[in-house]
Amino acid sequence: MHLLLSKARTRSALDMLEVGRRGNSFGSHLVSCVTLCASAATFSSVNGYAFAPSFQNPRSPFRRPLSAHSSLGQKQMHLGFAASSVIAPRGLLPLQNQCRNRAFSVTATKMAAHGHDYDYFVIGGGSGGVRSSRIAASHGAKVALAEGAQGGGLADGGYGGLGGTCVNVGCVPKKLMVYGAHLAHDIHDAAAYGWNVKEEGLDWARFIANKNKEISRLNGVYANMLKNGGVQVLPGRATLVDAHTVEVAGKRYTADKILVAVGGWPVKPNIPGADLAITSNEAFFLPQRPKRVVVVGGGYIAVEFAGIFKGYGSDVTMLHRGDMWLRGFDRDVREHLATEYRTQGIDLRFGTTISSIEKLPGGGLRATLAGPGLAAGGSSTIEADVIMFATGRRPRTEGLGCEKAGVKLDPSNGAVIVDEAFQTSVPSVYAVGDVINRVALTPVALAEGHCLADTLFGGKPRKTDYTDIPTAVFSNPPIGTVGLTEEAARAKGGVVHIYRTSFRGMKHTLTGRQEKTLMKLVVDGTTDKVLGVHMVGADAGEIIQLAGVCLKAGATKAHFDSTIGVHPTAAEEFVTMRTRVPDPK
Numbered sequence: 001m002h003l004l005l006s007k008a009r010t011r012s013a014l015d016m017l018e019v020g021r022r023g024n025s026f027g028s029h030l031v032s033c034v035t036l037c038a039s040a041a042t043f044s045s046v047n048g049y050a051f052a053p054s055f056q057n058p059r060s061p062f063r064r065p066l067s068a069h070s071s072l073g074q075k076q077m078h079l080g081f082a083a084s085s086v087i088a089p090r091g092l093l094p095l096q097n098q099c100r101n102r103a104f105s106v107t108a109t110k111m112a113a114h115g116h117d118y119d120y121f122v123i124g125g126g127s128g129g130v131r132s133s134r135i136a137a138s139h140g141a142k143v144a145l146a147e148g149a150q151g152g153g154l155a156d157g158g159y160g161g162l163g164g165t166c167v168n169v170g171c172v173p174k175k176l177m178v179y180g181a182h183l184a185h186d187i188h189d190a191a192a193y194g195w196n197v198k199e200e201g202l203d204w205a206r207f208i209a210n211k212n213k214e215i216s217r218l219n220g221v222y223a224n225m226l227k228n229g230g231v232q233v234l235p236g237r238a239t240l241v242d243a244h245t246v247e248v249a250g251k252r253y254t255a256d257k258i259l260v261a262v263g264g265w266p267v268k269p270n271i272p273g274a275d276l277a278i279t280s281n282e283a284f285f286l287p288q289r290p291k292r293v294v295v296v297g298g299g300y301i302a303v304e305f306a307g308i309f310k311g312y313g314s315d316v317t318m319l320h321r322g323d324m325w326l327r328g329f330d331r332d333v334r335e336h337l338a339t340e341y342r343t344q345g346i347d348l349r350f351g352t353t354i355s356s357i358e359k360l361p362g363g364g365l366r367a368t369l370a371g372p373g374l375a376a377g378g379s380s381t382i383e384a385d386v387i388m389f390a391t392g393r394r395p396r397t398e399g400l401g402c403e404k405a406g407v408k409l410d411p412s413n414g415a416v417i418v419d420e421a422f423q424t425s426v427p428s429v430y431a432v433g434d435v436i437n438r439v440a441l442t443p444v445a446l447a448e449g450h451c452l453a454d455t456l457f458g459g460k461p462r463k464t465d466y467t468d469i470p471t472a473v474f475s476n477p478p479i480g481t482v483g484l485t486e487e488a489a490r491a492k493g494g495v496v497h498i499y500r501t502s503f504r505g506m507k508h509t510l511t512g513r514q515e516k517t518l519m520k521l522v523v524d525g526t527t528d529k530v531l532g533v534h535m536v537g538a539d540a541g542e543i544i545q546l547a548g549v550c551l552k553a554g555a556t557k558a559h560f561d562s563t564i565g566v567h568p569t570a571a572e573e574f575v576t577m578r579t580r581v582p583d584p585k
Helices: 007-021 025-033 095-101 106-114 127-138 164-169 171-193 204-228 300-311 331-344 442-457 486-491 540-552 557-562 571-575
Strands: 003-005 034-036 041-043 049-051 077-079 092-094 118-123 143-147 231-235 238-242 245-248 251-260 264-266 292-296 315-320 347-350 353-359 365-370 381-384 386-389 393-395 429-431 471-473 479-483 496-504 516-524 530-536
Touching: 118 127, 118 238, 118 442, 127 143, 127 164, 127 204, 127 231, 127 251, 127 442, 164 171, 164 204, 171 204, 171 300, 204 231, 238 251, 251 442, 292 300, 292 353, 292 381, 300 315, 300 331, 300 471, 315 353, 331 347, 331 479, 331 486, 331 516, 331 530, 365 386, 471 540, 479 540, 486 496, 486 516, 486 530, 516 557, 516 571, 530 540, 530 557, 540 571, 557 571
Parallel strands: 003 034, 118 143, 118 251, 143 231, 251 429, 292 315, 292 386, 315 347
Antiparallel strands: 041 077, 238 245, 245 251, 264 393, 353 365, 365 381, 471 479, 479 530, 496 516, 516 530
């Protein structure tokens, strides 16, 4: 059987070849009898494969000269097929195997052209750097990645590592801490369901040790993943020397293209005694659970750690200089969570910050408070065992050598300035992730790194889409949100319809806990398109992921209404809300 394909249909043919690889017998037959009749087709790696070994075989009747092209850094192969050339299944090898075995290497040809040690050198082993390096290597590039931190359970120098902030001192250990903190509620609630649970207290040291062990394991997973993907990992902090040169541990390497993906770093305010406080970095390695904690800040990290410390039994006071936390979130969401935290016993003080910190002779810390939120006649100081600043993060570009290499930085925060293609002021240097200070979320850094590698090395130029990014705050209860807030939708003008409900979850009808769930839809009143989905309640992060798919697909309120709910769940409320909230006067 012969399948005649024009150049425009080669992708479909390769999709069929992929089916054959996965074991489909029909696809396997197709693999062995596909005939390509394009007289001159241009291929880049597609579906993880490159057309390689057959053309390396000197006895192959299909052998043709190969040329590497550098447009956008793409590795492309120009194959001059005869009309009846057949590609046998053995002529296809997984691209990662080709990278390892070097049975076929467009990279080698291209390296001769640019004369550098590597096609791609990635500075930083965080989410964006790891993803971009792996994808670039899968496209056939010769890639090195430098990471200076050891990661895992090491507090000294361990505030990073392979996987970056997320894996070592961010998303992953934080989520483990959130799980642990919520167990206090579960143990208490178990009695309502007939379980007599004996509470023997908390072994904080054991928890931290288990957490460290898991993070160490993940660092090993990342190391193996990079090695198996054909990426050379160089231990040590890399610095830029010039447009094509980096230095790691005293040794210099050159690359055709360099990616800066060093992420961000928590900062403390410039006040007396700030060195006595901790940031989120140190919070993951506290030797014992503090009895009294003051958390300063009003963003994701502050809100999450306030909930974590409270769940583990600490007395928590939260200070925020603004009149309400979580700026940029829907107002109903912000106020709802504030009510929940106060119900749990967290002392929220808005309009208040710290002007200085001192160490007490008998142990502990004393902070002097400032701000319009101070109650008349109230104390202007507060004592605690731990004071944690979660007041912001800064791109980690200090000492990186950007100025020396000619890479321009934002003078206000040190962020690397890039265009929409992530290219810096130096054409051969790129940057993604928190270091460019766009959307500081792990999945965004992953998407940016992937897009860049596809564009530079995969022959698939594309841009990162920052619209309708779903996100979660792992507070207790958690927040899930995607799309426009009510405030943002109304600011755009036009007709806005709001649907909102708040209720006590079924689980707590027995426990007696007063925790409430909030769910909200923001709808374009003219087109019926759903503009925003917001939730505070159990499993909000899980639910909002699929809500994000709905918004990407352009779902309308009618689509939500026509969907049959899953009963009994909280999620079904999103498809059963029918009564509009009255428009504001």
